[in-house]
Amino acid sequence: MSAASYVRATALSELEDDTPKRVELDGVPVAVVRTEGQVFAINDICSHANVSLSEGEVEDCQIECWLHGSSFDLRSGKPSGPPATRPVPVYPVKIEGDDVLVSVTQES
Numbered sequence: 001m002s003a004a005s006y007v008r009a010t011a012l013s014e015l016e017d018d019t020p021k022r023v024e025l026d027g028v029p030v031a032v033v034r035t036e037g038q039v040f041a042i043n044d045i046c047s048h049a050n051v052s053l054s055e056g057e058v059e060d061c062q063i064e065c066w067l068h069g070s071s072f073d074l075r076s077g078k079p080s081g082p083p084a085t086r087p088v089p090v091y092p093v094k095i096e097g098d099d100v101l102v103s104v105t106q107e108s
């Protein structure tokens with residue numbers, strides 16, 4: 001198996017704390033979130049309906065879907081409660097200098 005390939009998602013300096021940034025990597029919509037001193041990458045589409053998670057609020061390492069209020073853990077993608085029951089894919093992130101690199105070929 002080949003190693004996960006990372007692509008540049010954004011610059012670290014462009015990310016504001018708790019303000020998700022939506023990017024598209026290899027055709028995959030991804031919300032990149034800087035919070036609590038770390039950067040996370042989570043699929044931008046809620047597992048409940050076709051809603052962009054990057055338009056939601058970030059709190060306690062979770063991103064909230066604005067439509068029906070399920071929150072997803074940025075580390076695992078798991079929903080904290082209904083109506084969503086399925087997790088959202090999360091992706092490995094690497095920081096190199098000011099570059100935020102994300103691998104959408106490998107779910108973490």
Ligand code: FES
Binds near residue numbers: 083084
């Ligand atoms: S669309 Fe996200 S919780 Fe319903």
